[in-house]
Amino acid sequence: xxxxLDHILESISPASIAQATGASQRLLxxxxxxxxxxxxxxxxxxxxxRHSPTPALDRRSVVVVAADHGVASPGIELGEHHPTxxxxxxxxxxxxxxxxxxxxxxxxxxxxxxxxxxxxALDLGRGVLSFRQGDGTKDFTREPAMSRAQATASxxxxxxxxFSLADAGLDMLALGQLSTGSQPASxxxxxxxxxxxxxxxxxxxxxxxxKALALHALQGVDAIGVLAAVGGFDLGVxxxxxxxxxxxxxxxxxxxxxxxxxxLLAQKLHPEVRGxxxxxxxxxxxxxxxxxxxxxxxxxxxxxLAQGEGTGALLAMPMLEAAARVLAEASS
Numbered sequence: 001x002x003x004x005l006d007h008i009l010e011s012i013s014p015a016s017i018a019q020a021t022g023a024s025q026r027l028l029x030x031x032x033x034x035x036x037x038x039x040x041x042x043x044x045x046x047x048x049x050r051h052s053p054t055p056a057l058d059r060r061s062v063v064v065v066a067a068d069h070g071v072a073s074p075g076i077e078l079g080e081h082h083p084t085x086x087x088x089x090x091x092x093x094x095x096x097x098x099x100x101x102x103x104x105x106x107x108x109x110x111x112x113x114x115x116x117x118x119x120x121a122l123d124l125g126r127g128v129l130s131f132r133q134g135d136g137t138k139d140f141t142r143e144p145a146m147s148r149a150q151a152t153a154s155x156x157x158x159x160x161x162x163f164s165l166a167d168a169g170l171d172m173l174a175l176g177q178l179s180t181g182s183q184p185a186s187x188x189x190x191x192x193x194x195x196x197x198x199x200x201x202x203x204x205x206x207x208x209x210x211k212a213l214a215l216h217a218l219q220g221v222d223a224i225g226v227l228a229a230v231g232g233f234d235l236g237v238x239x240x241x242x243x244x245x246x247x248x249x250x251x252x253x254x255x256x257x258x259x260x261x262x263x264l265l266a267q268k269l270h271p272e273v274r275g276x277x278x279x280x281x282x283x284x285x286x287x288x289x290x291x292x293x294x295x296x297x298x299x300x301x302x303x304x305l306a307q308g309e310g311t312g313a314l315l316a317m318p319m320l321e322a323a324a325r326v327l328a329e330a331s332s
Contacts, residue, residue, distance in 0.1 A: 001152070001224065002152050002156060004156050004159065005152065005155055005156060005159070005243075005269075008159050008243050008244060008247050009243070009269060009270050011247045012243065012246045012247045012270050012272050012273065013272065014272045014275055015045075015048035015049050015051075015272070015275025015276060016047070016048045016051045017048065019047040019048050019050075019051055019052060019053060020044040020045065020047055020048035021044075022047070022053055023040075023043055023044040023046075023047040023048075023053065023327055024040070024044045026053075026327065026330060026331050027040045027043065027044075027326070027327065027330050030330035030331070032326060032330050039319075039322060039323045039326045040323070040326065040327075042278075042300075042319070042320060042323035043055075043323040043324060043326055043327035045275075045278070046251060046320060046323060046324055046327075047327070048275055049249060049250075049251040049275060049276045050171075050249055050250075050251065051249045052249075053331075054327075054328060054331075055171075055324050055327075056171045057171045057172045057251075057317075057320060057321050057324050058171055059169040059170055059171040059172070060105060060106060060107035060108065060170075060171060060172045060173075060174070060317060061107055061108040061109075061110055061165050061170055061172075061173055061174070062098070062102055062105075062107050062108070062109055062110065062173075062174035062175070062176055062310045062313060062314055063110045063112060063161065063165070063173065063174070063175060063176065063238075063241060063310075064088075064091060064098065064109070064110070064111050064112065064176040064177070064178055064309055064310050065112050065114055065175070065176070065177055065178070065234040065237045065238055065241075066084055066087075066088055066111065066112065066113050066114065066115075066116050066119075066124075066128075066177075066178040066179060066234065067084075067113075067114045067115035067116060067133070067136065067137070067179050067232055067233040067234035067237075068082075068084055068115060068116055068117040068136035068137070068179055068180050068181060068232075069136065069137050069140075069145070069179060069180065069181025069182060069184070069185045069232045070136055070137045070138040070139040070140065070145060070181070071137075071139050071140055071141060071145075071181045071184050071185065071208060071212075072180045072181025072184070073117065073136065073139065073180075073181075080122065082116070082117065082118065082122075082180075083180060084116050084117075084119075084178055084179055084180055085116060085118075085119070085122055085124060087178050087309070088111060088113070088116070088124045088125050088128055088178060089123075089124065089125040091109065091111055091125070091178075091309075092111055092124070092125025092126050092127055092128055093125065093126075096309075097311050098176065098309055098310050098311045098314065101310075101311045101314035101315055102314055104314070104315075104318070105174075105314045105315070105317040105318060107174065107314055107317060110129065110161075110165065111124075111125070111127060111128045111129065112128070112129045112130075112131055112161065112237070113128055113129065113130050113131070113132055114131050114132060114133050114154065114157065114233040114234055114237045115132055115133050115134050115135065115136050115137065115232070115233035115234070116132075116136070116179075117135055117136035117180075118135065119132065119135070120132065120135065131157050131161065131237070133146070133150055133153055133154050133157065133233040133236070133237075134146065134150060134233060136233075137185075137231075137232050137233060140185070140188065140212045140215075140216070140229060140230045141208060141211045141212050141215065142215075144216065144228050144229045145185070145228065145229060145230055145231055145232060146227075146228050146231070146232075146233070147228060148224060148225065148228045150228070150233070151224050151225075151227040151228035151231065151236055152224060153236075154227070154233050154235075154236025154237050154240065155224070155227075155236050155237075155239055155240040155243065155269075156240060157236075157237050157240060158236065158237040158238060158239060158240020158241040158242070158243070158244060159240045159241070159243055159244035159247075160240075160244070161237070161240070161241060161244070162240070162241045162243075162244025162245045162248070162250070163244055163248070166244075166245075166248055166250065170245075170248075170250055171250065172250065172251050172253065172317065172320065173241065173245050173250055173251070173252045173253065174252075174253040174255065174280075174310055174313035174314055174316075174317065175238050175241060175242075175252060175253070175254060175255060175259040175262070175310065175313060176255050176256075176259070176308065176309040176310020176311070176313065177234050177235075177238065177255070177256065177258035177259060177308050177309060177310075178234075178309050179232065179234050179258070181232070182232065182234065182257070182258045182308070183202060183204075183205055183257065183285070183287075184202070184205040184208050184209055184212075185230060185231060185232045185235065185261075186235070186257045186258050186260075186261040186287055186291075187201050187202045187205050187209050187257075187261075187287045188208075188209045188212050188213065188230035188231075189226065189227070189230055189231050189235060189261045189264070189265060190257075190261050190264060190287055190290060190291050190294075191209060191213060192213060192216075192218040192221070192226045192229070192230055193223065193226055193264050193265060193268055193294075194264070194290070194294050196290060198210050198213070200286060200290075201285075201286045201287040201290055202285060202286065202287055209230075212229075212230050213230070216229040216230065218230070223265055223268040223269050224269075226265070227239070227265060231265070234258065234262075235258060235261060235262045235265065236262075236265075238258065238259055238262035238263075239262040239263070239265040239266040239269070240266075242262065242263055242266040242273055242276070242277070243266050243269065243270065243273065245276060246266075246270070246272070246273045246275075246276040249276070250276070251276050251277075251278055251320070252276055252277055252278070253278045253279075253280050253313040253314075253316050253317065253320070254277060254278065254279050254280060254297075254313060255280055255281070255308050255309070255310050255311070255312045255313040256283055256284075256288055256307060256308020256309075256312065257283060257285055257287045257288040257291065257308055258308050259308065259313070260279070260283075260287075260288050260291035260292055260295070261287070261291050263277055263291070263295055264291050264294050264295060267294075267295060274295055274296065274297070277295060277297060278297070278300065278316065278320065279292050279295075279297040279298065279299040279300065280299060280300055280301070280312040280313045280315065280316035281299050281300065281301050281302070281303050281312040281315075281316070282299045282301070282302045282303070283299070283308075283312075288308075300316045300319055300320075301315075301316070301319075303315075
């Protein structure tokens with residue numbers, strides 16, 4: 001590992017049991033638990049994550065991380081017609097569903113290119129930040145998706161981005177992902193980290209994932225090695241964002257299968273990050289449900305959102321705000 005990563009991992013402390021217990025006791029004394037059990041449990045978890053009896057959630061951001069995976073490369077340059085490019089531009093213009101959800105949640109939208117294929121030569125949209133780790137990853141059914149150095153750099157990039165957002169003020173972070181090839185990469189990462197079989201998680205990608213897992217023989221390989229073999233720049237950056245946020249006591253709201261796979265990667269690097277994670281929705285594919293099960297996280301709602309670009313995480317923010325408000329009003 002690098003010095004930066006070692007330092008961040010050493011700085012992550014468990015979510016505060018004392019604050020969670022104090023919140024639960026205050027809610028019990030106020031006689032609100034019986035009618036608002038789910039919100040009260042959320043309030044206690046927020047106190048634990050923020051290490052505070054009055055968790056502030058006012059300053060909110062959603063980070064949408066864009067990158068492409070070599071396993072899905074069409075073999076030709078798509079240029080302006082690249083679906084990742086089209087999606088980024090729409091978000092940059094403010095016309096996507098994510099933008100509407102962000103306005104409703106009062107959250108800042110941060111769009112980041114960490115490896116869109118051909119992105120260096122294209123106009124991805126106004127305000128899209130460039131933290132490129134490469135021009136997409138390689139096809140992990142033939143060779144490692146990236147080098148170990150790139151895997152470490154992607155984690156460090158996510159950490160640096162979390163701290164940059166915190167410098168401007170950050171109380172709650174939502175994660176989203178925009179990429180081609182994210183589904184097989186997320187499934188492969190989940191299988192390698194959990195020992196699960198690919199078939200039940202994604203019948204569509206099972207053969208591709210099984211081929212990659214057989215090629216790389218990842219049993220006993222550490223988390224960074226797994227990321228290098230079958231992951232993606234977007235997954236590494238999201239995992240780094242989670243590690244950075246956990247180190248400064250900022251709760252992270254997950255969206256689809258990409259963010260939950262990245263969360264599992266972050267947890268493998270430091271088990272205490274789970275106390276800072278909140279799952280927004282149940283998702284639209286078994287891999288997401290499996291990742292949440294590995295993380296022992298219950299989704300806040302069961303709506304089957306499958307895109308994973310951050311909209312679901314944004315929809316969960318008002319629910320978390322309501323939980324904090326129940327606690328504040330019970331304590332007043």
